[in-house]
Amino acid sequence: xSNIQTAPRSRRNTELLLLLLALVVGIGANMLVGLDQxxxxxxxxxxxxxxxxxxxxxxxxxxxxxxxxxxxxxxxIVTALNGIGLAMIHRLDxxxxxxxxxxxxxxxxxAIAVVVAVIWLLRDHRVLRRFTYLSLIASAAxxxxxxxPFIGMEVNGARIWxxxxxxxxxxxxxxxxxxxxxxxxxxxxxxxxxxxxGRKIGPLQLPRWQDMGPMLxxxxxxxxxxxxxxxxxxxxxxxxxxxxxxxxxxxxxxxxIIGLLMIAVGGFVAFQLFPHVTARINSWIKAFDPxxxxxxxxxxxxxxxxxxxxxxxxxxxxxxxxxxxxxTFANSDMIIAALGEELGLIGLSAIVMLYVLLISRGIRAAxxxxxxxxxxxxxxxxxxxxxxxFVVIGGVTRLIPLTGLTTPFLAAGGSSLLANWLIVALxxxxxDAARRPTMTGPANGSRSPGDRPGRRSKSDERNTGxxxxxxx
Amino acid sequence: xxxxxxxALRFGFLILLWIMIISIVSALRRxxxxxxxxxxxxxxxxxxxxxxxxxxxxxxxxAAPRRLVVTEGPLAGHSLELAASPILLxxxxxxxxxxxxxxxxxxxxxxxPQGSRWFIEDLGSTNGTYLAENQLTxxxxxxxxxxxxxxxxxxELRP
Numbered sequence: 001x002s003n004i005q006t007a008p009r010s011r012r013n014t015e016l017l018l019l020l021l022a023l024v025v026g027i028g029a030n031m032l033v034g035l036d037q038x039x040x041x042x043x044x045x046x047x048x049x050x051x052x053x054x055x056x057x058x059x060x061x062x063x064x065x066x067x068x069x070x071x072x073x074x075x076x077i078v079t080a081l082n083g084i085g086l087a088m089i090h091r092l093d094x095x096x097x098x099x100x101x102x103x104x105x106x107x108x109x110x111a112i113a114v115v116v117a118v119i120w121l122l123r124d125h126r127v128l129r130r131f132t133y134l135s136l137i138a139s140a141a142x143x144x145x146x147x148x149p150f151i152g153m154e155v156n157g158a159r160i161w162x163x164x165x166x167x168x169x170x171x172x173x174x175x176x177x178x179x180x181x182x183x184x185x186x187x188x189x190x191x192x193x194x195x196x197x198g199r200k201i202g203p204l205q206l207p208r209w210q211d212m213g214p215m216l217x218x219x220x221x222x223x224x225x226x227x228x229x230x231x232x233x234x235x236x237x238x239x240x241x242x243x244x245x246x247x248x249x250x251x252x253x254x255x256x257i258i259g260l261l262m263i264a265v266g267g268f269v270a271f272q273l274f275p276h277v278t279a280r281i282n283s284w285i286k287a288f289d290p291x292x293x294x295x296x297x298x299x300x301x302x303x304x305x306x307x308x309x310x311x312x313x314x315x316x317x318x319x320x321x322x323x324x325x326x327x328t329f330a331n332s333d334m335i336i337a338a339l340g341e342e343l344g345l346i347g348l349s350a351i352v353m354l355y356v357l358l359i360s361r362g363i364r365a366a367x368x369x370x371x372x373x374x375x376x377x378x379x380x381x382x383x384x385x386x387x388x389x390f391v392v393i394g395g396v397t398r399l400i401p402l403t404g405l406t407t408p409f410l411a412a413g414g415s416s417l418l419a420n421w422l423i424v425a426l427x428x429x430x431x432d433a434a435r436r437p438t439m440t441g442p443a444n445g446s447r448s449p450g451d452r453p454g455r456r457s458k459s460d461e462r463n464t465g466x467x468x469x470x471x472x
Numbered sequence: 473x474x475x476x477x478x479x480a481l482r483f484g485f486l487i488l489l490w491i492m493i494i495s496i497v498s499a500l501r502r503x504x505x506x507x508x509x510x511x512x513x514x515x516x517x518x519x520x521x522x523x524x525x526x527x528x529x530x531x532x533x534x535a536a537p538r539r540l541v542v543t544e545g546p547l548a549g550h551s552l553e554l555a556a557s558p559i560l561l562x563x564x565x566x567x568x569x570x571x572x573x574x575x576x577x578x579x580x581x582x583x584x585p586q587g588s589r590w591f592i593e594d595l596g597s598t599n600g601t602y603l604a605e606n607q608l609t610x611x612x613x614x615x616x617x618x619x620x621x622x623x624x625x626x627x628e629l630r631p
Contacts, residue, residue: 011499014499017495018492018495018496018499021491021492021495022492024488025485025488025489025492028485028488029485032481032482032485035478035481072499073496073499073500076492076496077496080492126596129596130596185596188595188596189579189595189596190579192557192558192560192582192584193560193566195558315482315483315486316482316486318478318479318482319482319485321478321482343485343486343489344486346486346489346490347485347486347489350486350489350490350492350493351489353493354492354493357493357496357497357500364503370609370610370611371593371609371610372593372611373596
């Protein structure tokens with residue numbers, strides 16, 4: 001792995017400037033959406049604008065205090081995306097009389113509070129490595145919760161919700177983070193074992209049979225999510241995450257090929273056996289077939305989205321001037337279609353560009369990171385964001401079947417917003433560790449190697465030594 | 473609100489979006505330049521041609537380490553031939569060098585070859601790994617003769 005260093009400069013002032021620009025984008029969009037209905041400066045607009053400014057500046061100040069060397073562009077990009085999303089949800093509220101924007105604003109507040117807490121309390125991402133196996137257990141619990149009676153809830157055929165009484169939550173969104181932590185911890189420790197060479201076919205170095213276990217387990221979990229929760233999107237996300245991380249850890253193409261073959265087998269079997277998968281694929285391939293278009297749960301939604309994108313053309317109808325509310329779930333699943341209609345190709349490609357920049361900064365943090373765990377975690381988290389964008393935007397534009405993933409930061413939905421902000425908090429911490437100047441001379445000068453083993457008793461070691469848990 | 477103003481604002485917003493992207497990218501440009509200047513390692517042939525002083529600064533080729541020797545601790549005296557594959561150090565049975573040391577973790581550290589050198593990396597051990605008395609916080613190159621301390625065990629690479 002390469003070892004690229006940046007000059008130790010904090011660059012928080014650059015961040016502040018870009019942040020102000022991002023707030024102008026977000027709040028400007030929110031102003032434009034009401035302009036045509038003469039509702040430009042209603043009370044919603046002011047509450048949303050002021051709350052967003054305050055929340056984001058709090059994160060900025062916390063970064064100045066706690067993670068001085070964090071990447072300067074991650075926060076502005078996410079702020080712009082969150083602001084645009086809030087504006088579009090507000091715009092759809094005006095059309096439908098809903099109050100989704102207020103809920104989204106509340107969840108933005110919750111998410112940012114969690115981000116502040118994580119940056120303030122965690123400080124160093126390497127602490128997470130101790131929780132490798134704990135996060136495996138947490139992931140399993142989070143995936144099983146929605147299947148339990150009473151607290152589990154089924155919405156639109158997918159059983160991925162948990163009813164907390166006062167609110168509903170999708171635990172699967174958090175599971176993608178805990179899974180990334182587990183994979184990063186597991187792969188950074190066991191990389192050498194997985195690297196042991198097996199048979200060779202042509203230029204391909206295949207892994208040994210006994211090392212296929214983790215891959216098989218990840219595959220079975222993804223299939224389980226598909227069968228029991230009927231959530232095609234999360235299923236793809238979990239397996240894709242594992243495949244990307246094992247490829248980055250071992251740099252063996254054979255893992256990717258094996259993974260793709262397993263997806264092909266799983267996908268084909270699912271297409272044959274499960275009606276909800278068959279319906280998804282049908283409304284993708286035969287979208288314009290009148291029979292599929294008129295069927296319940298057919299391609300009506302995706303075709304309406306395509307019509308919206310078409311009427312947006314190059315420059316869009318202008319915020320607040322199109323009819324994106326004609327599409328079902330316009331503010332969550334189909335928010336990309338709504339933005340494409342009102343901002344046009346020029347605006348939509350700007351949004352895609354923001355995602356590209358965000359993900360490239362995540363990968364950059366991984367490249368600069370000095371420990372294998374941080375490298376893998378940053379790669380995994382950035383890849384999660386990338387895969388979500390690909391699956392959602394690909395689905396809306398009918399490149400691939402439409403699945404139930406959410407557009408990060410844009411779509412209405414508290415769990416997704418919270419999870420993606422949490423990813424951002426971790427990326428900020430890893431980039432801070434990566435860009436912080438390296439200490440020269442003895443590290444931790446006060447502790448000499450001799451007294452350290454003695455200072456820690458054996459019982460202490462048992463409690464903190466996560467590496468001890470691993471059995472061959 | 474006039475039609476003209478609304479249209480101007482509409483296009484203004486699209487321009488604003490792209491201004492934001494261009495500002496972000498230009499903020500990142502400095503990152504790339506900084507990366508180039510602070511690069512370490514041996515100078516390229518082109519740089520040497522321009523500036524002959526650099527060639528002398530390049531380190532003389534070291535003798536590649538061939539053996540790993542345990543100098544202190546319960547396993548003192550043992551040695552291991554180095555091949556091209558990474559070496560896992562720790563108490564776990566699957567480790568390449570199984571340390572019978574109470575202060576070592578199951579998977580404590582790993583030695584791996586990259587280019588012509590060997591690097592040591594701590595695998596999140598409880599008590600840390602020390603290279604020449606400094607605790608490791610990242611992977612570092614190991615030169616022959618420099619002691620690596622893991623718990624009570626000290627190992628060295630020998631040519």
